[in-house]
Amino acid sequence: QVQLVESGGGLVQAGSSLRLSCAASGTIFTIQAMGWYRQAPGKQRELVATITSGGSANYADSVKGRFTISRDNAKNTVYLQMNRLKPEDTAVYYCNADRVMVPLAAGWYNYWGQGTQVTVSS
Secondary structure (H helix, E strand, C coil): CCEEEEECCEEEECCCCEEEEEEEECCCCEEEEEEEEEECCCCCCEEEEEEECCCCEEECCCCCCCEEEEEEHHHCEEEEEECCCCHHHCEEEEEEEEEEECCCCCCCEEEECCCEEEEEEC
Protein backbone atom coordinates (compact mmCIF):
# COMPACT_ATOMS: atom_id res chain seq x y z
CA GLN A 1 0.00 0.00 0.00
CA VAL A 2 2.95 2.32 0.68
CA GLN A 3 6.01 2.70 -1.49
CA LEU A 4 9.08 4.90 -1.08
CA VAL A 5 11.00 5.97 -4.17
CA GLU A 6 14.37 7.73 -3.97
CA SER A 7 15.94 9.86 -6.65
CA GLY A 8 18.80 12.30 -7.10
CA GLY A 9 21.85 10.10 -6.72
CA GLY A 10 24.74 10.18 -9.11
CA LEU A 11 28.46 10.46 -9.68
CA VAL A 12 30.07 13.71 -8.57
CA GLN A 13 33.46 15.08 -7.66
CA ALA A 14 34.55 15.73 -4.11
CA GLY A 15 33.39 19.10 -2.87
CA SER A 16 30.28 19.18 -5.02
CA SER A 17 26.64 18.80 -4.03
CA LEU A 18 23.69 16.50 -4.59
CA ARG A 19 20.09 16.63 -3.48
CA LEU A 20 18.26 13.39 -2.79
CA SER A 21 14.50 13.12 -2.78
CA CYS A 22 12.20 10.43 -1.46
CA ALA A 23 8.47 10.40 -2.01
CA ALA A 24 6.10 8.12 -0.16
CA SER A 25 3.09 7.09 -2.18
CA GLY A 26 -0.12 5.37 -1.24
CA THR A 27 -2.90 6.19 1.16
CA ILE A 28 -1.10 7.50 4.24
CA PHE A 29 -2.52 9.24 7.25
CA THR A 30 0.71 10.17 8.99
CA ILE A 31 4.44 9.48 8.97
CA GLN A 32 6.05 10.26 12.30
CA ALA A 33 9.62 10.19 11.07
CA MET A 34 11.45 10.02 7.77
CA GLY A 35 15.13 9.62 7.27
CA TRP A 36 18.10 8.62 5.22
CA TYR A 37 20.46 5.73 5.78
CA ARG A 38 23.43 4.66 3.73
CA GLN A 39 25.42 1.52 3.14
CA ALA A 40 28.85 1.33 1.59
CA PRO A 41 30.30 -1.91 0.20
CA GLY A 42 31.47 -4.15 3.00
CA LYS A 43 29.92 -1.96 5.68
CA GLN A 44 26.73 -2.01 7.69
CA ARG A 45 23.88 0.33 6.98
CA GLU A 46 24.18 3.49 9.03
CA LEU A 47 21.94 6.39 9.90
CA VAL A 48 22.60 9.62 8.04
CA ALA A 49 19.77 11.88 9.15
CA THR A 50 16.19 11.74 10.37
CA ILE A 51 13.42 14.27 10.67
CA THR A 52 10.11 14.12 12.50
CA SER A 53 6.79 15.39 11.25
CA GLY A 54 7.36 18.43 13.45
CA GLY A 55 10.68 19.22 11.82
CA SER A 56 13.08 18.00 14.49
CA ALA A 57 16.23 16.75 12.75
CA ASN A 58 19.10 14.54 13.84
CA TYR A 59 22.34 13.91 11.97
CA ALA A 60 25.22 11.53 12.07
CA ASP A 61 28.38 13.25 13.27
CA SER A 62 30.06 12.53 9.95
CA VAL A 63 27.59 14.68 8.01
CA LYS A 64 26.82 17.49 10.45
CA GLY A 65 27.41 20.86 8.87
CA ARG A 66 27.41 19.41 5.36
CA PHE A 67 24.05 17.68 4.95
CA THR A 68 20.60 19.11 5.55
CA ILE A 69 17.44 17.04 5.82
CA SER A 70 14.06 18.58 5.13
CA ARG A 71 10.52 17.39 4.71
CA ASP A 72 7.31 18.34 2.99
CA ASN A 73 4.56 16.74 5.03
CA ALA A 74 1.86 17.62 2.51
CA LYS A 75 3.74 15.70 -0.18
CA ASN A 76 5.05 12.95 2.12
CA THR A 77 8.47 13.72 0.73
CA VAL A 78 11.85 13.95 2.44
CA TYR A 79 14.97 15.55 1.01
CA LEU A 80 18.65 15.37 1.75
CA GLN A 81 20.80 18.25 0.59
CA MET A 82 24.38 17.04 0.53
CA ASN A 83 27.10 19.67 0.27
CA ARG A 84 30.88 19.43 0.28
CA LEU A 85 30.69 15.76 -0.53
CA LYS A 86 33.61 13.53 0.33
CA PRO A 87 34.70 10.19 -1.15
CA GLU A 88 33.71 8.54 2.13
CA ASP A 89 30.12 9.60 1.46
CA THR A 90 30.02 7.06 -1.37
CA ALA A 91 27.24 4.59 -0.62
CA VAL A 92 23.76 3.49 -1.51
CA TYR A 93 21.39 5.86 0.22
CA TYR A 94 18.09 4.46 1.46
CA CYS A 95 14.99 6.37 2.42
CA ASN A 96 13.06 5.29 5.51
CA ALA A 97 9.62 6.09 6.82
CA ASP A 98 8.83 5.13 10.40
CA ARG A 99 5.63 4.99 12.41
CA VAL A 100 3.49 5.18 9.32
CA MET A 101 -0.25 5.10 9.90
CA VAL A 102 -2.33 3.77 7.01
CA PRO A 103 -6.03 2.98 6.69
CA LEU A 104 -7.19 -0.13 8.53
CA ALA A 105 -3.72 -0.62 9.97
CA ALA A 106 -3.16 -3.12 12.75
CA GLY A 107 -0.38 -0.92 14.06
CA TRP A 108 2.50 1.31 13.02
CA TYR A 109 4.54 0.39 9.96
CA ASN A 110 8.09 0.94 8.76
CA TYR A 111 9.04 1.22 5.09
CA TRP A 112 12.26 1.37 3.09
CA GLY A 113 13.00 2.65 -0.36
CA GLN A 114 14.99 0.78 -2.99
CA GLY A 115 18.08 2.93 -2.59
CA THR A 116 19.93 5.38 -4.81
CA GLN A 117 23.65 5.27 -5.51
CA VAL A 118 25.86 8.20 -4.56
CA THR A 119 29.44 8.04 -5.76
CA VAL A 120 31.95 10.75 -4.91
CA SER A 121 35.26 10.73 -6.76
CA SER A 122 38.49 12.22 -5.46
